[in-house]
Amino acid sequence: MINNFFRPAVVLNGQGSHAEIHYTSVTITESGLDEAANQLADAVAGHWNREAGSRRLLKSQVPVHWRVSRHRLTTRVAAATAERGSPRFPPLPGLAPVTEESLRAGGSLADLHRVYGGLASGRVMIVGPAAAGKTSAAVVLLRAALEHRAEPASMPYRSGIPVPVLVTLDGWAPDDAKRDVVDWAVERLSSMHKGHRYLRPLLDTGRIALFVDGFDEVGEEVRALAVAALESAPFRVVLISRTEEAAHTAERELPAGAVALELDPVRPADAAEYLLDSLDDPAPAAWQKLVRQLLEEPDSAVARALADPLTVSLLAEVYAPHGPVEEVLGLADADAIRDHLLDHAVAAAYTRKPRPRGCRPYAPETAERTLRYLATRLTEEDTTVLCWWRIPSWPGQRSRAWFTGTAVTVVYLTVVVLALTAWIGPLWAAGAALMGWTLGTVDAGIRMSRLHHEQQLTSAGWRDVLPVLAVLGGLFDWIVVSGVAWFGLRFAGYPQNLLWCCLLGLPFGFGGMLMRGRAADLVARTIVAPFPLARRAREWIPELETATRVLGPRDVWRHHTRMLFPLGLLAGGAVGLYAGVLAATSNGAGFGLALGVAVGIGHALMAGVLSNAAIATALTGVQLSVREGTPLRLMAFLDDAHRRGLLRASGPAYEFRHVRLQERLARRPQ
Secondary structure, rough: EEEEEEEEEEEEEOOOOOOEEEEEEEEEEEHHHHHHHHHHHHHHHHHHHHHHHHHHOOOOOOOOEEOOOOOOOOOOOHHHHHHHHHHOOOOOOOOOOOOOHHHHHHHEHHHHHHHHHHOOOOOEEEEEOOOOOOHHHHHHHHHHHHHHHHHHHHHHHHHOOEEEEEEEOOOOOOOOOOHHHHHHHHHHHHOOOOOOHHHHHHOOOOOEEEEEEEEHHHOOHHHHHHHHHHHOOOEEEEEEEEEEHHHHHHOOOOOOOOEEEEEEEOOOOOHHHHHHOOOOOOOOOOHHHHHHHHOOOOOOHHHOOOOOOHHHHHHHHHHHHOOOHHHHHHHOOOHHHHHHHHHHHHHHHHHOOOOOOOOOOOHHHHHHHHHOOOOOOOHOOOOOOOOOHHHOOOOOHHHHHHHHHHHHHHHHHHHHHHHHHHHHHHHHHHHHHHHHHHHHHHHHOOOOOOOOOOOOOOOOHHHHHHHHHHHHHHHHHHHHHHHHHHHHHHHOOOOOHHHHEEEEEEHHHHHHHHHHHOHHHHHHHOOOOOOHHHHHHHHOOOOOOOOOOOOOOHHHHHHHHHHHHHHHHHHHHHHHHHHHHHHHHHHHHHHHHHHHHHHHHHHHHHHHOOOOHHHHHHHHHHHHHHHHOOOOHHHHHHHHHHHHOOEEOOEEEEEEHHHHHHHHHHHHOO
């Protein structure tokens, strides 16, 4: 069977702050879609297995139960199960249809997959109060869905089992009439899953199920419009939200056919069993006293505090197995216990023995000081998303820009003067350096002002930046320019050696190759890209299919340091080569070499250093280390905090383990 679809090609604008989606017709076989879905499933499973480990979801979990919400978030359960009508989505292979009776009975987290795969409406909401474990429940459900899809028994029916992907609702533009929910999903997934070509056809055929987190973190107007749009989505949808925000949205726009599953408070017996599993047998006397109070006094401060999974897990992490848990017993109320555990969460993570694999020996005081600073900045910006590429816009942007610009200028002026003094004299060399510095300062200001914008991963690898057709196009430009230069100079009466003409055309060929690939922004505003139409040529090159992977913060960091940085230096070298060959043609090889070095160094500093968000973030880390006492290598610290479970990866950005931890760190006195 053959299907005709439109392949999305997401092209970032010059500032990287939003994406434009262009569609070209593509024919895909049914087996091709199945293979694409399998590749996506492998990438998603690998990512969430690692992330589940950092969130401590691979071992024992705090037992959580759910029931159908009583907050008028569900229209009619009978309609959602379609027991008397036609189902919108058939049950997934290997699962039975969900009945109203089984829904009313409730269940544990292990039962969520049964509801997700057997609900006829294909619309599930996971709701609950703050710290109820909603996102953890969604991750457990997602991994269960992936495991079900990977079972050998599901092999013959795998094409009918969608790949679950977890996204957040940020970037939603419901007032844009040109974009429907599938357009938004394609754009959102394209920024998180690189190397995948068939996102739109996979969504259109229901081979992807969308898990939407952060529903409660956007405005009420956006939530209502998003609910209306998601009702028509041709794929299964799982929404994750706090109960209060979901109830407010339901007053305006009730999700048709959706069943809201509300997470119950942790039962005292379940909390006691979880805590005892983390202790030695027999448990220390203080722990026995705490467990006894938890079970026998349901109105005590301990019992009320341990009603959510976050507090239960924090108690085990901070004090188990031999910590002074009696400190908790002396606190007056539930809020005091929660705050006390949050205050000790960072120290516990950095003093835990043995240290998690791959973690660095940071001092607890340094870690807490750094995380407190980050939490304060995020709270001031009214966000929970920590995008490392936005950190350079935080502290003293002007002073750092001045320092960086001055350092670059000193290097540039020194190179120019040393390279050109022997050929044109110190006065002319200083004048040329001053003119270059004036023009370069304007360009540097423009480039550095763009660093605080959204920086997405713009390619899937070197083969994507320089695909075969782009290389062939650059080779064609090189031959044409070299030939035209050779014939043109001979016709004008200034015949030159063919080798010189080939060197003259080399920067044009290199620039054309970059412009036809995925690196056009690196050579923008430089003479290495003299053909405006070359940028349009990228849209005609077939999109390269590379290994699918889910992007994390480290992937975007490596993209800037290992790809964009050397490409920027190469672009500067091409400009220097162009200027050097021109100068050598009329003034000799020595002067051409000197001028080429002077010009090339300047453009390499602009394209490779001042335009690179990773370098700006590294310099910001130095500045913060001096001013705030944070670690010198800030990105390495963020990765370490993620390994210790204090931060979690949300696509290419970080978030605090829970918004409560962020709020508590931001409020604590410094």
